[in-house]
Amino acid sequence: MLTNGDLVTRKSYHHDILFRVKSKNEELVKLMGEDIRLEADAPLNDVQKVSGSEYHKRKSHIDKQEAYSYRLFRQDYRLLREKRESEAESGYGDTNEESSYFQIPPRILHIDGDPLFLKKCIRLYEQLGLQVHGQYLQEKEMPEQVLALVEKVQPEIVVITGHDSYSKSKGTVRDLESYRNSRYFVESVRNIRQKYPHFDQLVIFAGACQSHFESLIKAGANFASSPARVNIHAIDPVYVAARLAYTSVVEHINIWEVIRNTISGEKGMGGIETRGLLRIGIPYSKEAEEPSRKGAE
Structure with missing residues (x-):
């Protein structure tokens, strides 16, 4: 007997993806990817509950992917930090201070159509040393509410994501x-750009699984x-935002360096030339209030 929240796979797709049950009726089950941003419907007789041992096996694989992606980001962050410190010291003169500069990272607004994924992303932002305002909205609600959120939070980075999928039967x-939700993401982006047209002052990531790039x-x-x-993957948008946040x-x-930190890679992510959003200040004063000096340590 299936209940909401149960973990399942689809027989017709050879049990390739782990889903959780969002809702069901006598014939169909609405599914949400457990680790990927995919939404799908399946006949009730096509889904199979996942055993505890199978779940832990799959989770171990995903955990390894996430850990690898995090290590890549930490490596890139260290290189960026070393470059900043070198430039600060050469530009301001010799110093015995551990660090002679301060940094002001951008504000991030992350809007997500999945509350569980949102919590996971918020934890990762915090782990990476970034402050973020997270907001759960159903994808169909995003176009109407996104601009009010942007005006309230005043972010430099906006992430608009959730679940999506492409259906051959529809065209x-x-x-x-x-596409299930691409039009809502598109409308949300367009609504923001009508008021914030500058691509380097407000940077937008948008989309989910199989979205209309x-x-x-x-x-x-x-x-x-x-x-x-x-x-x-659920956390891929975070790494895009983090790279933006830690680039001057x-x-x-x-x-390419942004994309290679994601689990999805170039098939899942793409973008256009964009400036970083981290602002560096010199000199750093211990007596003054510290704006923000911690990063992905």
Whole structure:
């Protein structure tokens, strides 16, 4: 007997993806990816509950992927930090201080259509030393409410994500109506860009699994999913935002370096040339209040 929250796989897809049951009726089950941002419907007789041992086996694999992605980001962060410190010391003169500069990271607004994924992402932002305002909204609510949230939080980075999927039965990959939630992400991005048109002052990531990448970029997203219509991992948007947050405003983001930190890679993520959003200040004074000096230590 299936209940909401049960972990299941689909027989017709050879049990490839782990889902949790969101809702069901006598014939259909609505499914949400447990680790990826995919939403799907399946016949009741096509789903199979996952045993405890199978769940732990799958979770171990996902944990290894997440740990690897985190290690990549930490390596990149250390390189960025060393570069900042070198430039600060050479520009301001010799110093015995451990660090002679201070940094002001950008504000991040993360809007998510999945409350569990949102909590997971918030924990990762905090682990990476970033402050974020998280907001759960159903995807269909995002276009109407996103602008009010942006005006309230005044972020430099906006992440708009949740669940999505492409259905061949609804049309071709070029047709926006073939996607479960892409149109809501597109409308949300477009609504923001009508008031905040500068791509380097307000940076937007938008999309989820199999989302209509081209429409999201055309609407005004700096980074989006999914160029090859593949599934993306729940935490991939965080690494895009983090790379933006820890790259200086005087530098352009290396798109490949951003993408390689994600679990999905270039098939799941893409973007356009964008400046970083971290502001560096010199000199750092111990007597003054510390704006923000901690990062992904």
